[in-house]
Amino acid sequence: MLQFENVSFRYAEDDFDMMRNLNFQVEDREFVSIIGASGCGKSTIFRLINGLEKLQQGRILVDGRPVQELKNYSAFMPQKDLLFPWRTIEKNICLPMELAKVPKAEQEKRCKEVLEQVGLSEYAKKYPKDLSGGMKQRVAFARTLLSGADMLLLDEPFSALDYLTRVDMQEWLLHQWEHYHKTILFITHDVEEAIFLSKTIFIIQDRPFSQMERVEVPLSYPRNREDLKRPDIVELKETLIEKLRRSVMNP
Numbered sequence: 001m002l003q004f005e006n007v008s009f010r011y012a013e014d015d016f017d018m019m020r021n022l023n024f025q026v027e028d029r030e031f032v033s034i035i036g037a038s039g040c041g042k043s044t045i046f047r048l049i050n051g052l053e054k055l056q057q058g059r060i061l062v063d064g065r066p067v068q069e070l071k072n073y074s075a076f077m078p079q080k081d082l083l084f085p086w087r088t089i090e091k092n093i094c095l096p097m098e099l100a101k102v103p104k105a106e107q108e109k110r111c112k113e114v115l116e117q118v119g120l121s122e123y124a125k126k127y128p129k130d131l132s133g134g135m136k137q138r139v140a141f142a143r144t145l146l147s148g149a150d151m152l153l154l155d156e157p158f159s160a161l162d163y164l165t166r167v168d169m170q171e172w173l174l175h176q177w178e179h180y181h182k183t184i185l186f187i188t189h190d191v192e193e194a195i196f197l198s199k200t201i202f203i204i205q206d207r208p209f210s211q212m213e214r215v216e217v218p219l220s221y222p223r224n225r226e227d228l229k230r231p232d233i234v235e236l237k238e239t240l241i242e243k244l245r246r247s248v249m250n251p
């Protein structure tokens with residue numbers, strides 16, 4: 001379980017807090033999205049979780065232990081795939097294992113398994129330039145998985161993709177999540193994407209923010225895109241859009 005306890009943070013360049021006494025928690029294996037206006041601090045939450053920024057007050061705990069004491073508890077996947085163009089797909093996927101000095105035979109075994117699972121076995125020897133945008137994000141996801149962390153931090157991973165690829169990738173991601181049973185925190189600007197994927201949605205509405213409104217999506221898994229047409233889901237979507245619009249108008 002991930003817990004934020006009274007977390008406050010401001011960037012050194014700023015003279016105002018970005019978040020103040022923030023409390024929230026995420027259960028193991030939950031799929032949680034964070035939505036909020038541009039610049040409200042969504043990515044900063046990820047940077048605090050993975051230790052890239054130091055919190056100035058409060059605690060971030062994973063299974064009751066401060067993250068400063070832990071290693072390899074979270075893995076980050078950015079919007080851009082960040083694959084190395086001169087490495088083959090399998091070599092890109094193996095990179096974190098190479099750095100962690102995992103024995104070569106084990107690297108190959110894990111790489112083969114994950115490529116099969118993400119549906120890209122026949123692309124192992126190809127280069128990133130040979131793959132479509134959606135395929136490259138699958139490779140980036142595979143690499144994130146192979147870090148071995150139980151919590152995946154996905155920062156707008158599909159925002160650069162065209163609409164149809166994006167829709168496919170959402171279904172694909174849910175399938176992966178059901179297979180791997182990881183905890184996923186997912187940042188998106190797309191309310192429908194958040195509803196389709198998540199069990200829980202956190203909304204950032206204020207600046208600075210000291211709380212995120214928590215909304216439970218009334219859909220079970222596995223999900224079907226038809227569910228998005230249900231009147232209560234259409235209404236939820238409108239409500240969330242309205243909340244975001246209000247937060248943009250009252251920064």
Ligand SMILES: Nc1ncnc2c1ncn2[C@@H]1O[C@H](COP(=O)(O)OP(=O)(O)OP(=O)(O)O)[C@@H](O)[C@H]1O
Binds near residue numbers: 039040042044
């Ligand atoms: N390293 C940094 N140093 C100083 N200020 C930063 C840094 N990173 C982000 N900021 C500022 O902090 C604010 C929040 O940034 P953050 O990236 O967390 O927002 P966000 O909600 O993820 O935005 P977006 O939706 O546009 O990606 C922004 O105003 C940004 O300019």
